Amino acid sequence: MFERLIAYLDSIHARDPAPRSRWEILLYPGVLAVGMHKIAHWLFEANMFFVARLVNHLSRWMTAIDIHPGAKIGKNFFIDHGFTVIGETAEIGDNVTIYQCVTLGGTNPTNGEGGKRHPTLADNVIIGSGAQVIGPITVGERARVGANAVVTDDVPEGATMIGLKARSTLVPAETWLREFIPYGTPCDEPCEPAPTERVQALEAEIAQLRLEMSEMRKHLPATGDESQNRQSGAQH
Template identity: 80%
Template sequence: MFNRLTAYLDSIRARDPAPRSRWEILLYPGVWALGFHRVAHWLFEAELFFLARLVNHLGRFLTAIDIHPGAKIGRNFFIDHGFSVIGETAQIGHDVTIYQCVTLGGTNPTNGVGGKRHPTIENNVIIGSGAQVIGPITVGERARIGANAVVTDDVPEGATMVGFKARSTLVPIETYMREFMPYGTPCNEPCEPDMSRIETLEAQLTEMRAELESLRASAVMDEPATRSGTDN
C-alpha cells in the first residue's frame, strides 16, 4: 500500500512542477478528494448508499470537489486544484489529469431510466480548466480537452478539442507523445485550427500585390508613348 501511494504521489509530481516534496502533495485537495472517493465508492458498491453519500458530502465540504460515489476511477488520477464535479456513471481510466472547474456531467434521460449518463474518459487524457464534458460519450486515449471547451460528442484518440462547441484538431503522435501538455491546451501553431486559412489569405495577398505592381509598371511604361503620340 505504501509503494502504491508513493507511486501515485510521484505521478503527480511528474505532472506538476510546483511541489517540493511528496509531503506537500499530500496536502493537495485533489489527493484528499480521491481518498474520500475510494472509501465512498467501496460503500456504494456494498449498497450502503447513505454512508457513501455521507463520505461524499464530507469530502466535498473539505475539498470543494464533488465526485459521486458511483463513479469509477483508475490509477494515478489527478485533480489539480478543485471545484470540479464528476457524475455517477462517469468512468475514468489511468493517468488522467483534470484541472479546476471541470464538469463530467450527465444528460437527462428521456425514458426515465438512469443508465449511462456521464462520460467515459480513457487513459492519459488531460482536461483543461473550465471544460465541460457532457453525456455518455467517450474521450479517447491521450486526448486533450482545451480550457473552457464544451464537449458533447465522442473524442477520437489523440485529438485535441478546443472551443464552444468543441472542435477537433488532431495532433501528430510525435507532438502529443513528447511531453505533458499543461491544461490540455495547445499553444503551438500545428494545433491552431485557422492557421491554414490565414496562410492561404497571406499567399493570395502577396499575389495581388505582385499583380498590382506589374500593372503600375506597365502604366508607367505606356505613359511616354501616349504623350509622344499626342505631341505629333
Template identity: 80%
Template sequence: MFERLIAYLDSIKARDPAPRTRWEVLLYPGVWALAYHRVAHWLFEADLFFLARLVNHWSRMVTGIDIHPGAIIGRNFFIDHGFTVIGETAEIGDNVTIYQCVTLGGTNPTNGQGGKRHPTIGDDVIIGSGAQVIGPITVGRRARIGANAVVTDEVPEGATMIGLKARSTLVPAEDWVKEFLPYGTPCDDPCAPSRDCVEKLETELKALRSELDALRSERQPVSAKRSGTDD
C-alpha cells in the same frame, strides 16, 4: 499499499512542478478527494448508499470537489486544485489529469431512466480548467480537452479539443504525442493549422491592401486632371 501511495504521489509530482516534496502533495485537495472517493465507492459497491453519500458530502465540504460515489476511477488520477464535479456513471481511466472547475456531467436520459449518462475518459487524458464534458460520450486515450471547451460528442484518440462547442484542431495523433501536456491546452505545435490559417488571412489582407493602394493611385491622376479642366 505504501509503495502504491509513493508511486501515486510521484506521478503527481511528475505532472505538477509546484510541489518540492511528496509531503506537499499530501496536502492537495485532489489527493484527499480521491482518498475519500475510494472509501465512498467501496461503500456504494456494498449497497451502503447512505454511508457512501455521507462520505461524499464530507469530502465535498472539505475539498471543494464533488465525486459521486458511483463513479469509477482508475490509477493515478490527479485533480489539480479543485471545484470539480464528477457524475455517478462517469468512468475515468489511468493517469488522467483534470484541472480546476471541470464538470464531467450527465444528460437527461430520453427514457426517463438513469443508465449511462456521464462520459467515459480514456487513459492519459488531460482536461483543461473550466472544461465541460457532457453526456455518455467517450474521450479517447491521450486526448486533450482545452480550457473552457464544451465537449458533447465523441473525442477520437489523441485529438485536441478546443472551443465552444469544442472542435478538434485536426492534428494527427502521430504528429503530437507527448508524455504530458500541462493544462490540456496546446500553445505551439497543435495550433499549427490555426496559425497557418491566420498567416493565410494576413497574406490575403496584405494583397487586398496593395490592390486598394493601386486603385487609389490610378484614380488620383484622373481626379487631378478633372480639377485642372474645371479651372
C-alpha cells in the same frame, strides 16, 4: 499499499513541478478528494448509499470537489486544484489529469431511467480548466480537451478538442507523442475558430488598412525633409 501511495504521489509530481516534497502533495485537495472517494465508492458498491453520500458530502465540503460515490476511477488520477464535478456513471482510466472547474456531466434521460449518462475517459486523457464534457460519450486514449471547451460527442484517440462546441484539431506527431501536456493544450496550437464570412471580411479590412498605412509611411520621409528645408530657409 505504501508503495502504491508513493507511486501515486510521484506521478503527480511528474505532472506538477510546484510541490517541494511528497508531504506537500498529500495536502492537495485533489489527492484528498480521490482518497475519500475510494472510501465512498467502496460503501456505494456495498449498497450503503446513505453513508457513501455522507462521505461524499464531507469530501466536497473539505475540498470543493464533488465526485459521486458511483464514479469509477483508475490509477494515478490527478485533479489539479479543484472545483470539479464528476457524475455517477463517469468512468476514468489510468493517468488521467483534470484541471480546475471541470464538469464530467450527464444528460437527462427522457425515459426517466438512469443508465449510462456520464463520460468515459480513457487512459492518459487531459482535461483543461473550465472544460465541460457532457453525456455518455467516450474520450479516447491520450486525447486532450482544451480549456473552456464543451464536448458532447465522442473524441477520437489522440485528438485535441478546442472551442465551443469543441472541435478536433490536428497536432504535430512530436506533440502527440509527448507523455504529458499541461492543461491539455499545446502552447503553440492555433486556437482561433474556423474562418467565417465575418472573420474573412475583417481580415480583408485589416489587410487593406495595413496597405494604406504602408503607403502613408512612404511619404513620411519626404514630408519631413521638406519641412526641415522650410525651417532652414526661414532662419536665413
